[in-house]
Amino acid sequence: MTEHLGRQIPDRLTSPLTRALKSWEALLLVVAVLIFIANSLASPYFLDPWNLSDASFNFTEKAMIAFAVALLIISGEIDLSVGSIIALSSTVMGLAMTAGAGTPVLVLLGLATGLACGAFNGLLVARFGLPSIVVTIGTMSLFRGISYIVLGDGAFTGYPASFGWFGQGYVFWVITVELVIFGFAAIIFGVLLHRTNFGRMVYAIGNNAVAARFSGIRVERVKFTLFLLTGLMSGIAAICLTSRLGSTRPSIAAGFELEVVTIVVLGGVSILGGSGSIIGVVLAAILMGLVTFGLGLMNVPGIVMSIIVGLLLIAVIALPRLWSMARR
């Protein structure tokens, strides 16, 4: 609809520095810094290292998943079942825990369940060619539904103390285990997307899946791998979240899919696929964490925060479009 003919071609490219300064990521960084300053002025408790370390839990688990979902969205697919994968992984770990399994087994089971869920999504989308949005709406019900069947209105509690390390442990001083996992995930996904053949394939598929296939990319296999990665990251997030909460309820991580998609879109990843960067997602995650932490310090209830997240999601996409409409 917004195709315009006779697009103007500039005489020369802008310098890399100008482009970097004008980029979405730079804008995110500026906004994050502004919110950081606003928060530290608004509340005397904000600039405490321990408080900031606590606040990182607001985004670390979601951001881990967001990296994988970002790749998925760049390739033109979506996964709305991530919150439910967490619920199912957590439930499987809870079952194993009641059967007397130790921490290593719990971790393995959490990862395996995540991978299995991802493989299931991937199989339906990549192998059978079903639209990912409906498939993952279906599995969103199915995975969490299984948790409800197992748990009903009950809960698993009493995880071993050593299991608490993932969600409650510190590597040194205020740096939490989750923050380290977040950092590693960011680097791994950043390299994967921006420095490998696989990453180029993801962009190619998102821009034109048919052309990608004709240029020799195994589109289905790449998409399957991306769903697998999303499942794996959801499994890791499930381990962290379960460990942090110390309990499993079937409603665990409800609404995560919304926040994950919001982080990805806020990070400048096009919801239509084909463009986006990991650094943008990292900045968006930190920005979301700062916003929710700041609001929390001001005693804003959770549901009001979710309104703000919803507004943010729409505004982030609407404003650039309004801007380009106004300039035309």
Next chain:
Amino acid sequence: MSILKSREAILALAILLLLALIASRFPGFVTPANLGKVFTDTSPLILLALGQMVVILTKCIDLSVAANLALCGMIAALMDGAGIPLPVILLTVIALGAALGAINGLLVWLLGIPSIVVTLGTMTIYRGSIFLLTDGAWINAHQMSAGFKAFPRTVIAGLPVMAWIAIAVIAGFAVLVNRTALGRAFYAVGGNPHAAVYTGISVGRTQFAAFVIAGALAGLTGYLWVARYAVAYVDIAGGFELDVVAACVIGGIAIAGGSGTVAGCVMGALFLGIIKNALPVVGISPFWQMAISGSAILIAIAFNARANRAPGRIILKRAEHRT
């Protein structure tokens, strides 16, 4: 032979089979009186599924319908608390629902934002607004006037008003979708947006109309829901949007747009409604319902995809094999 025709027949057969299965152990379930109850209980799902159907026909999706329902229901309850007469309340919730749908529609139409993003956002905004409005308070049965609660339950000719509203809307939709220019436009826009533009149909405006219709129905259902269950709070109908999408998918509404029928949509909703009502009768925990509707979505979509695989794909597949 038309594939579409056979698909509805298969769904009808599946429903009859399901009923027969339940009746074999619990004959009481298939008495006319009980089936009437099941239909009444499924009415909200039917109403929302029909609204969702026209949205999906135009290649969009509306995940905000349940939140819209909850917000309109709460406003209906608040208005009743203020002593406003029922006809005014009814008109207001329909108008408000339509307005909330129009917000979705405008964002999709004028800004070209993908509907899934818009409605994921408005879903939380609408539901959060209930909290802003009430501070999380509940409105219970004793705070509602008798007339407000009685209207959907009033029995006319053996069925409550709620069921009659559903029947009227089904009839209205059958006419709208099959006999009006707008109805054809829904199919045209979803079937081939470019061709629709060349025939003089505005894609965005048609999508906007679909969102307004879906919103208005959600608003109306909001009142019916709150009045029937005689309670209003932030989380009513939480997650109901998934059931609504499930009903459409099971009913054979293609998620890629442009194909689906009113009959299929209604049967999809009834299929879920029968399962939901049968679970406690058969003695299965209601906690199974979520997993069952999830599986139903997956089975239905796999089935639909098999029925209408686009020829373009097959050519590509062949090309792939040759290399």
